[in-house]
Amino acid sequence: MIKMGMYDIIDGITVYCAKCGKIVTNDFQTKDIKRPFLDHYKPGDTIPEDREFGGSLEIHSICEHCEFFVSVYIKIIDNKVTTELE
Numbered sequence: 001m002i003k004m005g006m007y008d009i010i011d012g013i014t015v016y017c018a019k020c021g022k023i024v025t026n027d028f029q030t031k032d033i034k035r036p037f038l039d040h041y042k043p044g045d046t047i048p049e050d051r052e053f054g055g056s057l058e059i060h061s062i063c064e065h066c067e068f069f070v071s072v073y074i075k076i077i078d079n080k081v082t083t084e085l086e
């Protein structure tokens with residue numbers, strides 16, 4: 001299920017692997033922001049209005065401990081990235 005194409009990178013989100021329970025430290029990627037282009041966002045960053053989407057972002061990564069595919073949703077409030085998981 002590897003898809004080609006661009007994505008953006010979300011830094012600074014603490015997520016525990018659903019399989020091994022350790023913190024996932026690899027970068028999280030998302031394709032939910034319009035016109036993804038390897039931009040980095042972290043909690044508190046504002047997503048530009050012309051790249052808006054909906055109220056949450058699906059972000060995913062691979063656990064470096066057990067190689068599990070980790071996917072979570074984070075809330076976007078007032079166009080700002082938050083650390084809140086849905």
Ligand SMILES: [Zn+2]
Nearest residue numbers: 017020063066
């Ligand atoms: Zn893991």
